[in-house]
Amino acid sequence: MSKLKAISDLHLASPANREALHDLPVFENDWLIVAGDVAERFDHIRLAFETLAGKFAKVFWVPGNHDLWSIPEPGGGPALTGETRYRALVDCARDYGIVTPEDPFQTWGGPGGPHVIAPLFLLYDYSFRPEHIERDEVIGWAREQGAVCADELYLSPAPWVSRDDWCSRRCEEAERRLGDIPAGAATILVNHYPLRSDLIHIPRAPRFTPWCGTRRTEDWHRRFNAKVVISGHLHTRRTDWRDGSRFEEVSLGYPRQWDQSKGMAFYLRDILPE
Template sequence: MHLASEPNREALQDLPSHDEDWLIVAGDIAEKFEHVRLAFETLTRKFAKVFWVPGNHDLWAIPDRNDGPALAGEARYRALVDCARDYGVLTPEDPFETWEGSGGPLVIAPLFLLYDYSFRPDHIGRDEVVDWAREEGAVCADELFLNHAPFESREDWCARRCEETERRLEEIPDGLPTILVNHYPLRRDLIHIPRAPRFTPWCGTRRTEDWHRRFNARVVISGHLHTRRTDWRDGSRFEEVSLGYPRQWDQNKGMAHYLRDVLPE
């Protein structure tokens, strides 16, 4: 949603109410807590239930005059979760909800998995990957703003999140289909960024490439790439749902134009 941009904030206010619908927000609301709170307050008035997963922009530790010293790393994530819960928004730390309406039942699983730089060519080592990406102009501001404290690295944080999340997903009753929601795509072959083809190292982890099969996903939702599209793998539908920066969507159509029906299919 990138609410640091004023046109996006205006579009949020103009979004019509959908009183009976549930809304999934796949990360990157904003860098500032004031804009995150604006989103939660507005969306919970317009939708019956709201789910959220964090994106990298939400986790950036940028000093903010309105919120004091910037929280970083795990502490920032936990503060965002607390903020979401203040508005009744469901997060990756909450029990999974089951949709019983049209197309259900399905378990909606918000995930927070991060990335570990493994979305790179096999011949490129971890210590080479940032320079390899920079050769073609791909540089991620996460290298400056995404603090991984108290973990030793983003890879360690990612590994911990994947391990904890796997355990929770394995507890879903066999045969019950799911909707998996993560800011980052779960598979490398879903990444299509023509303007920055070497941005892939900041886009996910190979650990999740079979999760749509393992966890019976009917739909997998991501919001990191700013390249809206629908893909199919092994009978699962993958939706990349970014709104993006003002230049990346038609403001004359409004934000409602970019909402997607997950169910019914």
């Protein structure tokens, strides 16, 4: 029986995580959703795309913040930035037949279906912050507890004015495309960041929330008939329910955050059938 599986936050900068990817068995009949943060280096991301495309019948990918970091590549090549880097990653994924947020939505017709799978790239706009904190106060507020995201150094929004602006444009485009899905069709929404602020459970870094999504998406599970919403980013594997929709946080994480003796396959979340 074919299955729809999901995972995120592979963080292939770690040799242990790359070894686990190499050792992942073949799931020739299954589809896999990869919800971002594959790696920082382009060659590691390409390795993941090539490897996963050879192990699954179909693969979906959405970018995480680490995938978008502008860092020098091995050999001294120039670092791609912002939209240019994102488009290069999309092209790389397509080289291996991987479905991206820029491609037509696909429908899972296997057990538990049909469901329209909608890969999304939405970023964040710092709105997941306390109401008493103004936008221009976020960095200072987070710095008080050492919670400023490294994106402030490495994630360029170019050519857009800010990450907030890029997020707004991405949300507008996603809303348009999601609105074109036939009425009544069940969906699976995939985004690196959680769509709702009440799904963020990071007690060790409570002031990291501004880098975790946008309030614009709080009701998208209802608006777009999502039966399942898949995300990563938080490294807090869990299942939550809101308004009859199932929310799956599917991170693997850094080596200290998962049991390497179990292998990566253990952390593939079965999305459908339930």
